[in-house]
Amino acid sequence: MISEPPNAPQTATRTSEASNLLMPAARAQAEVARLLAEPLPPGLYLVATPIGNLADITLRALSVLARADIIYCEDTRHSLTLTAHFGITTHLAPYHEHNGARERPKIMDSLADGRRVALISDAGTPLISDPGYKLVREAVAAGHKVESLPGPSAALVALTVSGLPTDAFFFAGFLPTKTAARRARIMELQQVPSTLIFFEAPSRVADTIGDLAQVLGARPAALARELTKRFETIERGSLDALAAAGSAREPRGEYVILVSPPVAREITDELIEEQLAEALETQTLRDASKVIAADLGVPKSRVYDLGLKLRAAIRSSFAAPDDVS
Ligand code: SAM
Numbered sequence: 001m002i003s004e005p006p007n008a009p010q011t012a013t014r015t016s017e018a019s020n021l022l023m024p025a026a027r028a029q030a031e032v033a034r035l036l037a038e039p040l041p042p043g044l045y046l047v048a049t050p051i052g053n054l055a056d057i058t059l060r061a062l063s064v065l066a067r068a069d070i071i072y073c074e075d076t077r078h079s080l081t082l083t084a085h086f087g088i089t090t091h092l093a094p095y096h097e098h099n100g101a102r103e104r105p106k107i108m109d110s111l112a113d114g115r116r117v118a119l120i121s122d123a124g125t126p127l128i129s130d131p132g133y134k135l136v137r138e139a140v141a142a143g144h145k146v147e148s149l150p151g152p153s154a155a156l157v158a159l160t161v162s163g164l165p166t167d168a169f170f171f172a173g174f175l176p177t178k179t180a181a182r183r184a185r186i187m188e189l190q191q192v193p194s195t196l197i198f199f200e201a202p203s204r205v206a207d208t209i210g211d212l213a214q215v216l217g218a219r220p221a222a223l224a225r226e227l228t229k230r231f232e233t234i235e236r237g238s239l240d241a242l243a244a245a246g247s248a249r250e251p252r253g254e255y256v257i258l259v260s261p262p263v264a265r266e267i268t269d270e271l272i273e274e275q276l277a278e279a280l281e282t283q284t285l286r287d288a289s290k291v292i293a294a295d296l297g298v299p300k301s302r303v304y305d306l307g308l309k310l311r312a313a314i315r316s317s318f319a320a321p322d323d324v325s
Pocket residue numbers: 051052121123124125126127128129130152153154155198199200201224225226227228229254255256
C-alpha cells in the first residue's frame with residue numbers, strides 16, 4: 001500500500017496555485033502572439049504608454065509598437081527605456097514642439113507611402129498636454145487611417161483616485177506660469193460645474209495651489225503625486241489646507257491637482273441686487289454687470305437689466321422730495 005506523504009495535499013494546492021498564477025501570463029503571451037501575426041494596416045497609431053509603472057503597457061500597445069515601421073516620440077533616449085524593456089526594436093525618431101513643423105511633411109509622406117507610423121509621448125496618452133494634435137489634424141484631413149490605442153493618462157488616473165465627483169470633469173491642462181495670467185485663468189474656470197483637473201510642474205505646485213485657494217476658496221481638492229510609481233501619494237483636503245501644507249511638500253516628482261465643482265446655489269434677483277448695490281458705488285453698470293455675471297455664473301443681460309431697475313429706483317427715490325414740492 002502506498003501511503004500519502006503528510007504534506008501531499010498542501011503541495012498539490014501550491015502547485016495548482018502557481019499554475020493559476022501562470023495562466024494569465026500564458027494567455028497574455030498567446031494574445032500578443034496572435035496580434036503580432038496579424039498584418040498592421042497602414043496609418044497613424046496613437047499609442048498610450050505607462051505614466052510610471054511599465055507593467056501598465058497594454059498588449060495592443062506592444063503589438064503595434066513592435067509592428068510599426070517607425071515610432072515617433074518626444075525624446076528617443078527616454079522612449080528607448082520603454083522599447084528596450086519589452087524587446088521592441090522598431091526605429092525611434094523625435095517628434096516634439098521644436099521640430100514638429102519640419103517633421104510633419106515627412107510623416108505625411110510616409111503615411112501616403114502606406115507606412116505604419118506610431119506616435120507616443122514621454123508618458124501617458126499622446127496629445128494630452130503633449131505633441132500630436134497638428135499631426136492628427138493633417139492625417140485626418142488627408143484621409144489617412146488614424147487609430148488610438150487607449151492606455152494610461154495621468155488626468156484620469158488622478159480623477160479616479162481623488163475621491164472627488166467624477167460625473168463631470170474639466171481637464172484644464174497646465175495653468176499659465178505667470179501669477180496674474182494664472183489667477184485670471186482660474187477666475188475664468190470658477191463657475192465650471194465640474195471637477196477641475198490641472199497638470200503642474202513640481203516647482204510651481206505650491207504657488208498654484210495658493211492661487212487656487214485664493215480665487216476658489218476652501219473647496220475640497222486633491223493632490224496626486226507620482227501616480228502608479230513606488231512613492232505614489234494622494235493628499236486630500238480643502239484647497240486652503242493643501243495650500244497651508246505646501247512648505248512640507250517635496251518640490252519633486254509629478255503632480256496632478258484636482259478641485260471639486262462649486263456648490264450649486266440659487267442665484268436670486270435679491271442676491272444680484274445686493275452685489276450690484278455695492279459694485280455700483282465704484283464701477284459703471286456695464287463693468288459691474290460683467291464682473292458679477294462671471295462671478296455668479298449668470299447671463300450678463302440679467303445683471304444689467306436688474307442694474308437698470310435698481311438705478312431707476314435709486315433715482316426716483318432721490319427725485320421724490322422735489323416731486324412733492
Ligand atoms: N500625456 C500625458 C498623460 O496623458 O498623462 C501627460 C503629459 S504632461 C506633459 C506631463 C504632466 O502629467 C506632469 O507634469 C504631471 O502633471 C502629469 N503626470 C504625468 N505622469 C504623472 C504621474 N505619474 N503622477 C502624477 N502626475 C503625472
